[in-house]
Amino acid sequence: MTMVRHLAAAIAVAVILAVLSIQLGSYRDYQMAEVAAYVAAVAGLTVLIGLSGQISIGNGAFMAIGGYGGALLLIHLNWPLELVLLASAVIAAAAGAIFGLAAARLRGPYLAGATLMLAVALPSLADQYAGAFGGDQGLSVSINTPAFLGPTFPPTRWLAWVTCAGALITLVLLANLGRSRVGRSWRAVRDDEVAASLSGLNVARLQVLAFVVSAACAGLGGALLAVVTTIVAPGAYTLTLSIGLLTAAVIGGLGSLLGAVWGSLLLVLVPTYLTNLAASHGLSGAASSSVPIAAYGVVLIIVMLVFPAGIQGGLRRLFGPAAPAAAVPINALRRRRPASEHQEEGTT
Amino acid sequence: MQEFLEFTLGGIAVGMIYAAVALSLVLIWRGTRVLNYSQGGMAMFTTYIAWLVIRHTGNYWLGFVVALASGLALGAILERTVVRPTEGKAPLNSVIVTIGLLIFLEGLAGIIFGGQYRSFPAAFSVTGLKIGGVALGISSSDVFTAVAVLAAAAALALVFRYAAVGLRLRATAFSQSVSRLLGVRIGRVLTLGWALAGLFGALAGVLVTPSTFLYPNSMDAIFVLGFTAAVIGGLDSPVGAVVGGVLLGVVLSYAGGYIGSELVLVYGLVVLALVLMIRPSGLFSAATTRRV
Numbered sequence: 001m002t003m004v005r006h007l008a009a010a011i012a013v014a015v016i017l018a019v020l021s022i023q024l025g026s027y028r029d030y031q032m033a034e035v036a037a038y039v040a041a042v043a044g045l046t047v048l049i050g051l052s053g054q055i056s057i058g059n060g061a062f063m064a065i066g067g068y069g070g071a072l073l074l075i076h077l078n079w080p081l082e083l084v085l086l087a088s089a090v091i092a093a094a095a096g097a098i099f100g101l102a103a104a105r106l107r108g109p110y111l112a113g114a115t116l117m118l119a120v121a122l123p124s125l126a127d128q129y130a131g132a133f134g135g136d137q138g139l140s141v142s143i144n145t146p147a148f149l150g151p152t153f154p155p156t157r158w159l160a161w162v163t164c165a166g167a168l169i170t171l172v173l174l175a176n177l178g179r180s181r182v183g184r185s186w187r188a189v190r191d192d193e194v195a196a197s198l199s200g201l202n203v204a205r206l207q208v209l210a211f212v213v214s215a216a217c218a219g220l221g222g223a224l225l226a227v228v229t230t231i232v233a234p235g236a237y238t239l240t241l242s243i244g245l246l247t248a249a250v251i252g253g254l255g256s257l258l259g260a261v262w263g264s265l266l267l268v269l270v271p272t273y274l275t276n277l278a279a280s281h282g283l284s285g286a287a288s289s290s291v292p293i294a295a296y297g298v299v300l301i302i303v304m305l306v307f308p309a310g311i312q313g314g315l316r317r318l319f320g321p322a323a324p325a326a327a328v329p330i331n332a333l334r335r336r337r338p339a340s341e342h343q344e345e346g347t348t
Numbered sequence: 349m350q351e352f353l354e355f356t357l358g359g360i361a362v363g364m365i366y367a368a369v370a371l372s373l374v375l376i377w378r379g380t381r382v383l384n385y386s387q388g389g390m391a392m393f394t395t396y397i398a399w400l401v402i403r404h405t406g407n408y409w410l411g412f413v414v415a416l417a418s419g420l421a422l423g424a425i426l427e428r429t430v431v432r433p434t435e436g437k438a439p440l441n442s443v444i445v446t447i448g449l450l451i452f453l454e455g456l457a458g459i460i461f462g463g464q465y466r467s468f469p470a471a472f473s474v475t476g477l478k479i480g481g482v483a484l485g486i487s488s489s490d491v492f493t494a495v496a497v498l499a500a501a502a503a504l505a506l507v508f509r510y511a512a513v514g515l516r517l518r519a520t521a522f523s524q525s526v527s528r529l530l531g532v533r534i535g536r537v538l539t540l541g542w543a544l545a546g547l548f549g550a551l552a553g554v555l556v557t558p559s560t561f562l563y564p565n566s567m568d569a570i571f572v573l574g575f576t577a578a579v580i581g582g583l584d585s586p587v588g589a590v591v592g593g594v595l596l597g598v599v600l601s602y603a604g605g606y607i608g609s610e611l612v613l614v615y616g617l618v619v620l621a622l623v624l625m626i627r628p629s630g631l632f633s634a635a636t637t638r639r640v
Binding site: 009049054055057103110112113115116117118120121122123127162238239240243246250278283284286287288289290291292293294295296297298300301302305308346 | 383385413430433440441443444445447448449450451452453454455456457458460462463464473515565568571572575576579608610611613614615617620621624625
């Protein structure tokens with residue numbers, strides 16, 4: 001039943017997006033494609049953090065793996081696009097599985113540190129193996145608009161269609177996964193590992209699975225982004241990208257797929273706006289391009305301290321039912337120490 | 349043999365930097381069970397402050413002292429303002445807040461100082477030392493690095509061992525609730541821990557930056573390697589942090605020297621993965637049983 005509902009919603013959204021993409025100009029279509037590519041990656045991350053209670057600061061690295069994997073398949077094997085996208089998700093998932101197996105033994109800060117290291121270390125591989133990965137310049141990726149759409153069909157509209165389809169499929173799959181036995185088990189593990197383990201859940205396997213799912217989503221997002229920007233280069237997959245994904249997931253509301261959409265919208269629209277705003281106030285080019293980076297930091301801190309449920313949590317409180325089920329995932333993650341041990345801190 | 353000597357000594361010198369970063373992480377982790385991901389960003393920022401001072405006064409040592417002092421201040425301020433409110437909440441909150449701090453400091457540095465690479469002076473000559481015609485693979489600057497970090501670590505050890513405030517730091521790390529019952533003002537102790545961590549981070553920043561250039565992301569790689577060193581040492585033990593730093597420095601120096609130096613971070617990642625898989629609690633902490 002849920003499956004049918006999610007599918008129906010996705011089809012309705014797909015129709016709206018298709019109409020929208022025809023109405024909008026090519027620049028807006030391009031932005032729409034960019035947002036959709038980020039949605040795939042951010043949705044995977046928000047599921048990882050919000051549902052399974054693990055954190056990754058390295059999903060930009062999995063985007064890089066998906067992006068480079070997709071680019072190499074397109075360039076050397078000339079696979080059809082849908083197969084390339086699927087394969088890049090699979091490649092990133094495999095990398096996520098390897099990493100996740102090591103990470104399954106790690107608790108929060110260790111895991112975050114290890115993924116941070118992955119994000120910092122991975123771009124150096126592209127420089128080292130310049131023959132395969134094109135070094136600093138990266139690889140260029142291009143896809144053709146299919147012939148049946150006719151020669152005059154705008155290429156950016158086709159990009160928007162491809163990426164939105166990818167994002168919607170990802171969202172439907174994740175929504176179903178979240179409602180399934182697996183999703184419930186993730187929540188159980190997140191809320192209390194000991195209790196989950198005593199109930200017969202395989203905690204380690206569930207955590208690795210969540211990691212693999214988020215890596216696969218990041219890989220697909222990376223391949224989609226590569227197709228949209230027509231290039232994969234190490235400069236695009238910096239730590240800033242990984243933290244940008246985290247910012248999008250946090251501001252949207254951890255664990256909320258709709259929140260991932262809001263977060264991705266902001267991730268694409270706000271940096272450009274802020275950079276232009278700063279430049280118009282007389283900041284130099286390099287300085288104004290740093291403004292969005294500082295803004296990510298401010299957003300992460302303020303959202304976590306003031307309204308940890310994010311945008312979607314706020315919307316749910318405004319319009320939703322009285323007792324939202326997933327609006328408070330962060331509080332559920334509270335350490336199992338007696339609260340009294342810490343509460344007096346601010347007054348000392 | 350000659351190469352081996354060079355790689356070993358060079359590794360120890362670099363390892364001292366990792367040790368300083370690792371110490372700063374351990375100082376905070378022990379007190380608050382928070383891993384401070386912004387440590388690299390803080391160190392980068394205090395190094396920029398030193399750079400400004402040195403550029404305007406031409407006095408290296410003034411810049412050095414200002415960097416350490418601003419590290420102390422920055423640590424204390426950040427703990428009081430943004431880290432304290434995450435106390436008692438899920439560990440995830442403090443992880444995300446300190447990551448937010450990291451990217452905020454990097455963005456702020458980009459806004460104030462621009463993104464270009466700046467050279468940062470070293471205290472002493474960076475030409476290689478020789479003993480009897482044998483190159484050692486290290487310079488006077490490296491020797492200063494090692495001496496400075498060891499001296500700071502020794503001072504810390506003395507404070508921990510003999511000063512009343514050191515006892516309070518250790519007591520708080522051991523058990524917050526017991527310490528509070530015994531009259532320790534936990535809030536101040538935690539702030540002090542962050543301030544000291546800021547100082548060690550700042551020290552690492554001014555010592556390493558002559559060889560890396562100064563730019564908003566300049567401490568990212570150093571930070572993750574310092575984190576690796578802290579994990580090797582067990583995150584809980586200051587001695588482990590120093591030993592972990594030196595071990596990591598030497599291992600990476602061999603790997604860089606004999607295999608190729610471009611992938612140092614990837615080797616670091618491999619070391620981290622191996623340590624975490626074999627002994628997740630670090631080489632120097634007593635084995636504790638996991639609950640799940």
